[in-house]
Amino acid sequence: MRWLERLTCCAVLLAAAAAQAADAPHYGTAIAPADLAPWDISVGPDGAGLPPGGGTAAQGEAVYVAKCQACHGEKGAGKPNDTLVGGIGTLTGDKPPLKTVGSYWPYATTLFDYVRRAMPWDHPKSLTDDEVYAVCAYILNLNGLIGAGDRLDAQSLPKVRMPNRDGFIPFPRP
């Protein structure tokens, strides 16, 4: 029976070696959250990730005229690039919908996230956080969703109720 013991022992050793070989390498380097903060720019619908600072529509108008208007038109009217204002009520019916920040976007936090990461197109990530808050306030004000003097900041922005907040449903075949 010794051969059987030896074989069993051998099998155990082989299994251990296989487990070790299957162990993945660990070549990632640890990084502290503070050190990756400059890359951590996403903002969730609950406002998680919004930075300090703030701004109003009145302050945002100057930013918009200088840095956004050439592509998005006067007061967000669009052309040559996306229209930012209007279109509420166009999502139903047979005519092509006008999907804008006001008529379609479900969360105001998305506007901050997108402007901060990607706009203005030729100089993304160049606006200060105050400028991003202000230009978001300007666009939301043009859509009639906040007042001209309302200050947007990390507390108030997630509370802005977007008209199409409940317009999205899950796909029936996930």
Add this chain to the structure above:
Amino acid sequence: MGRKRKDRRDDAAVAGNGLLSRRALLEGALMAGAGSASLATAHAEPLALPSWSKEPGAPFAPYGAPSHYESKVARSSPPPANPATPGVGVARTPHQLLDGMMTPSGLHFERSHSGVPDIDPEQHRLVIHGLVKRPLVFTMEALSRYPRESRIAFLECAGNSGALNAPQPQPLDAQAIHGLLSCSEWTGVKLSTLLDEAGVEPEAKWVLAEGADASAMSRSFPLAKAMDDALVCIYQNGEHVRPSNGYPLRLLLPGFEGNMNVKWLRRLKLVAAPVMTKDETSKYTILLKDGKAWQFVFPLEVKSFITHPSPGLPLKGAGYYEISGLAWSGRGRVKSVEVSADGGKSWAPAVLSGPVLPKALTRFRAAWQWDGSPAMLQSRATDETGMAQPSRAQFANDRGLRGLYHYNAIASWSIDERGEVHNAVA
């Protein structure tokens, strides 16, 4: 003799308006002789020795390029809506000029939001953080040391074939309609390996992926997909991923809409719920007839289209033709493809030109004897889950034609008496 041939052809017919059996496809050369009397009786010119047979050719090149005779085989890009933002837009694959199931890397379609960044791989980093036990940074050198996997997978932009939502048929070819679709062999590291190293916290349910380009394009996807078949890709068709497709690192989520396969991947954040980025709310959501919109529509469902014949490839007289095209499903393998030459009244099974791989393009072929009269060519694919492509009417009835994305209804080419091929709505 002629009568005997005709009988054979009748035996081979398997659907209306000239569709022939699989056997006829395999014996295509024979049928060509039978079908085109003018070709069979014509006499070829005497053969001469061309110059390239009488002098040495070009020396070796460090990187091969297609023949200059094939310079028309190129991606196409519509002019940008705004000349001031030239890197916003698409470049489409010329499927009507290709064959097989693989797309050459230089012809792989492209959708970019802020141009193609010039990324130094030495400086590129991938960070994994959020709801993990150990936030980690990876260099490209570190990633290159992990076990690699390869898989052949299609990528399709969610907006591919969107032109077919139009009520009237647009005068477009296969490239313009279906060119936001390509298939490559992708090689890289299993995402689950890297996530295991970082240690995913139990409350993590989604992953935010973000690119290093100027637009920092970002999408949320379910953690389950990350742990299933997601790859972070370093290689495409055997060489480093092309810059327009994400060099040096691209996320591959097989079968999921193209936009989610984030190029220039620099960041993965584990989160409890979707971040609701611009591209998963204002874009890539499907507006329905009642004004509601489907959100988080991930797999591209079963679909096919005919590449040959197609607009720009006119038929040259009645006779034998091979009908060929591409089929795919984001839910698995293509099980079968049928072809119609009479606008869907009758269907013939096409041959699947293997290998038939899950979530990859599959080439299909069918034999056709064109009698020179008007015809309507269609293809209809069914995948291994049993899902079949809907007719355009069914598709429109289910969701309307204002959804822009994920159009997968049966597509049609009409052929007139002259052999010209046109996009059709049927």
